[in-house]
Amino acid sequence: MQIVSTVSECRRLIKAWQLTGDRVAFVPTMGNLHDGHIKLVTEAKQQAERVVVSIFVNPTQFGPGEDFDSYPRTEAEDQAKLAAAGADLLFLPAVTDIYAPDAKTTVSVSGLSTIYCGAARPGHFDGVATVVCKLFNIMQPDLALFGRKDFQQLAVIRTMVRDLNIPVDIIGVDTVREASGLAMSSRNGYLSAEEKQIAAQLYQTLCHARDAVLAGQPVADIEQHALSSLQAAGFAPDYFAVCRSQDLAKARAEDTELVLLVAARLGKTRLIDNIVFSR
Numbered sequence: 603m604q605i606v607s608t609v610s611e612c613r614r615l616i617k618a619w620q621l622t623g624d625r626v627a628f629v630p631t632m633g634n635l636h637d638g639h640i641k642l643v644t645e646a647k648q649q650a651e652r653v654v655v656s657i658f659v660n661p662t663q664f665g666p667g668e669d670f671d672s673y674p675r676t677e678a679e680d681q682a683k684l685a686a687a688g689a690d691l692l693f694l695p696a697v698t699d700i701y702a703p704d705a706k707t708t709v710s711v712s713g714l715s716t717i718y719c720g721a722a723r724p725g726h727f728d729g730v731a732t733v734v735c736k737l738f739n740i741m742q743p744d745l746a747l748f749g750r751k752d753f754q755q756l757a758v759i760r761t762m763v764r765d766l767n768i769p770v771d772i773i774g775v776d777t778v779r780e781a782s783g784l785a786m787s788s789r790n791g792y793l794s795a796e797e798k799q800i801a802a803q804l805y806q807t808l809c810h811a812r813d814a815v816l817a818g819q820p821v822a823d824i825e826q827h828a829l830s831s832l833q834a835a836g837f838a839p840d841y842f843a844v845c846r847s848q849d850l851a852k853a854r855a856e857d858t859e860l861v862l863l864v865a866a867r868l869g870k871t872r873l874i875d876n877i878v879f880s881r
Contacts (some may be wrong), residue, residue, distance in 0.1 A: 603679065603681075603684060603685040603689050603690060603691065603692060603781045604690065604691050605691075605692045605694060606691065606692075606693060606844060607692070607693075607694045607695055607696065607699065608695075608699060609695065609740050609743055611814055612691070612693045612740060612741060612742060613741070613742075614713055615691055616652075616654060616741050616742065616743070617742075618692070619651070619823045620742075620744075623635075624650070624651035624652050625649070625650040625651055625652070625744045625745070626650055626651075626652045626653075626741070626743045626745075627646035627647075627649055627650035627653050627654070627657075627743060627744065627745050627746070627747060628646075628653075628654045628655075628656070628737070628738075628741055628742050628745070628747070628748070628770075628849055629642045629643055629646055629653065629654070629655045629689075629747050629748040630647075630655075630656045630658070630733075630734060630737055630746065631655060631657055631658075632657065632658065632659045632660065632673065632788065633654065633658075633659060633674075633675055633676060633677065633788075634646070634656040634673070634674040634675065634676050634680070634788040634791070635639075635679075635683050635684070635788075636778075636780050636786045636788065636790075636869065637675070637786055637788040638747070638749050638751065638777065638778035638785075638787075639644045639749075639800060640683060640687050640792055641749075641778050642748070642749060643646070643655060643684065643688070643689055644687060644688075644745070645747055645773070646745075646747050646795075647687075647688055647781035647860050649745060649747075649773065650745060651838065652690045652691070653688065653689045653690050653691075654689070654690065654691045654692075654693060654741060654743065655684055655689045655691070655692050655693070656692075656693040656694075656737060657674065657680055657692065657693075657695075658694075658695055658700065658733070658737075659673050659692055660700075660729060660730070660733040661697060661729075662701070662708075662728070662729030662733060663726050663727075663729030663730050663733065663813045664726075664729070664730060664741070665723055665724065665725060665726065665727075666851050668723070668802075669751040669789075673788075673789055674788060677694070679851060679868045682759070683848075684739075686877050688867050692772075693740075693741075693797050700733065700736060702880070705731075707816050708732050709729060709730050709731040709732040709735045709762060709766075710727075710848075710849050711727065711758045711765070712755055713763050714727070714739070714758050714761055714849075714850060715727035715731070716729060717850065717864055718754055718840075718841055718843065718850070718863055718865065719754050719874065720725060720754070720866065721841075722840045722841075723740075723750075724874075725786060726840075727754070727755070727758050730755055730758060730759070730842060731758055731759070731764070734746075734759055734762070735762060735768070738763075738768055738770050739819075739821075742769075742770075742864075743770055744770070745770060745771040745773055746759075746769065746771070746772055746773070746775070747774075747775055747804040747877055748772065748774060748775070748809060749774075749775055749776075749777060749783045750775060750777050750874065750876070750878065751777040751786075751787065751874070751876070752874060752877070753829065753847075753863060754859055754863065755834045756772070756774050756849065757849070759772060759825040760787070762774050762836075763867060769845055771837045777875075777876075779805065780802075780847065781800050782798075782799070782800045782801075782802035782805075783805035783806060784798070784801050784804070784805060784807075785804075785805065785873075785874075785875045787873070787874075789871055789873070790873075792869075792870060792871040793869070793871050794869070797868050797869050797871070800835055800836050800837075800868060801868055801871075801873060803831075803832070804832070804837070804864060804866060807828050807831050807835075807842075807864070808828075808834055808862050808876070808877045809877065810828070810831075810876075811818045811824050811825075811827075811828045811842070811844070812829075812862060812877050812879055813860050815853075815862075815879075815881060816879075816881055821844045821852075821853055825842050825843060825844060828842040828864070829842050831854060832864075832866050833873055836868065837866040837867065837868050838866060838867040838868075839864065839865070839866040840865040840872075841863065841864065841865055842862070842863070842864045843862070843864075844860060844862055845860065845861050845862075845863055846859065846860065846861075847859045847860055847878055850863070854857075856879055858881055859878075859880055860878050860880070861877065861878045861879075862876055862877045862879075863876050864876065
């Protein structure tokens, strides 16, 4: 696995591969890699001849008081995991390689960026869309893979790519879960042992709500019951919503492709999860 830190070297290597006819798959990460990230790499290897991974803790998607400075950085361990998984190139840029000191341009996907997690974290998805757009421009990959755990992020990126005519195929990859059902996340490391046991109830609540939707119960009742259940378990929920999967609008009776979205704090840790299903 090759490791580069400059935009010019990253571009040179990728362009050389593409000139020989190789398809290039890209997996953007913020590091502190777990099995969910490695699944993205494994899937990428099945769909392209070359796999590029970036590790960049993006400052513009963190708000005031959030965990940018304390976000776990495990570069040596991450490199070993990526090499073992068969990644071809690791891009490790500095903040100054990605953002000019007087940068004036931000990419914003209106509507999708200000609901749910966007309401709880103002500006977060503008930071995500901007850095992903910049990474796509730097690498010009053929496809990019994102975990479905952050379903709203995936929707924002898909919409940005469509609206800006960016020639990158976006592939969503299923969430990897621990044995308890807890979705794997870099922030799970913030949980105490007791909190980690409680955290598994987030996925259980989603499963119960999905079953209630399929049983025909009223959506408003399902959402309220889920919020009450989470509060009783010790969570401080931000939201629980039954949505149309294509645009995250509130689900209507005639909608068949659905997603349940949840975000909740447990202690100092903010957790998100979802379930996508049809009825």
